Amino acid sequence: MIQDSMASFPDSPLAPPASAPIGTAQPGGGWVMGLEERWGACRRWMIRAFFKDHLARFNARRLGNEDPKQPDSRIIDQRDLKFLRPVSGVSFEGPDPWGWRGRLGLARLGLGEVVVFSLLLTPCWVAHAVLGVTVHWAWWIGFAPFFIWNLFTIAFFRDPERLVPTGDNLIVSPADGVVTGTEEVDMPDFPGGRALRVSIFLSVFSVHINRAPFAMKTAVVRYYPGLFLDARHADCAERNEQLWVDGFAAKNGLPIRLKQISGAIARRIVCWTKPGDGLNAGERFGLIKFGSRTDLLLPVGSATLRVKKGEGVWGGKTVLGEWKA
Structure with missing residues (x-):
């Protein structure tokens, strides 16, 4: 049975200095x-x-x-x-x-960036192409960076459908990227004061949609302003801007934590789930705009992992592990 108490998740002493009010799905603005x-x-x-x-x-x-x-x-x-x-x-x-906007294959909360950057960049590469054809071939040199930048922006916000593996004991990846760590860490508000952490680094070429790793209920959402260290930096989990989604697994009621962590390039964390929301395995709950990191924290001894450091994973598709009986 899923627990409902938010009191199970007090402010952790390992969090960045202080949480800030959440006024929108993108609390860091932009x-x-x-x-x-x-x-x-x-x-x-x-x-x-x-x-x-x-x-x-x-x-x-x-x-x-x-x-x-x-x-x-x-x-x-x-x-x-x-x-x-x-x-x-x-x-x-x-x-x-306006539901069709969510069926374009692009993240709906990234459409603003797609539109704005396309309006800025398209006239530039079109003008260089026209001048390259009508004036001098050297204008094509300027065409490439504007065109590639435009394509990159569109590709960055891609939001592909994923076939989520079935099985209520499975734990699927909450993000695309590379596993950079699977270790136990101090986490005082978890059972026994420790947690099993799986860290995933998302490069600028990864899909940046975040997904629920299993059926769960959201209990608390907290936003912490902070630094913008490289997402692979050893201290980024404690010092960088981040957003925590705390909840309980539907299968066993165990407390879990999902952390969206900004990086040196990623500076806009987006999360549209709120306390009381139920999420299905593989369901989208947020995104991080440009390179970043996503952490999944589970109670120690609650799961068996199938992945190790250095492996590539796909959000909502790759099985990270399974719950123990």
Whole structure:
């Protein structure tokens, strides 16, 4: 049976100095997110001013505790839940008219970066290509970096479907990347004060979607501002910016911890699960924008690992190990 008590997860003395309030799914902010928020405010103003039918239609479908009559309400329809779902009790009955954005093969919370960088880079490589054809071949030299940068940005936010292995005793990888460590570490708020940690390094070429390693229930989500050391640095697990998802495994009720850790390049952690959410094995719960690290912590002696340091893994697909009986 899954436990519900958040008191089982006090602040750990091994955490970065202090947690910070979570105001959005991307608590560290970012300039692209800032642009999206400004556009959202403009869109909501236009809807309230010129599209009263749209406002009334979605107010009728609205569920939750935020008052839609308040002029400063940040939620009009499902688009506004993109960053606010973790901190809002609002939802909408019926289908999501913008649900197709999650079926593009790209991370929905990375579409802002894809659009912004494409708008900046596409005119550059198109102009170099045109000048290379019409003026001089040397313009093609400038074409390559802009075109490759544009393709890289799109590829970085790819979000492929994964066939999740079946079996309630299996533990699948929460991320794509390379296993950089499997060891026991001090963790005072775990049974016995120790935890089995599996660390996965995600390079800039990895898929950066994070997935639940097994069926679980989220108990606590905490965000810790910090440094941006290389994700392979020995101290990054304690000193870097990170977000913790604490919960309980559905199979046995054991406490578990998922840590999204920023890196030297990755500076934007995204997590859309919130306390009380149930997650299925392989279900997406967040992403880290650009190179990073994901840690899975389990009670010592609770599982048998099948992977070792240096092995490549795929989120929601590779079996890391299995629960002991």
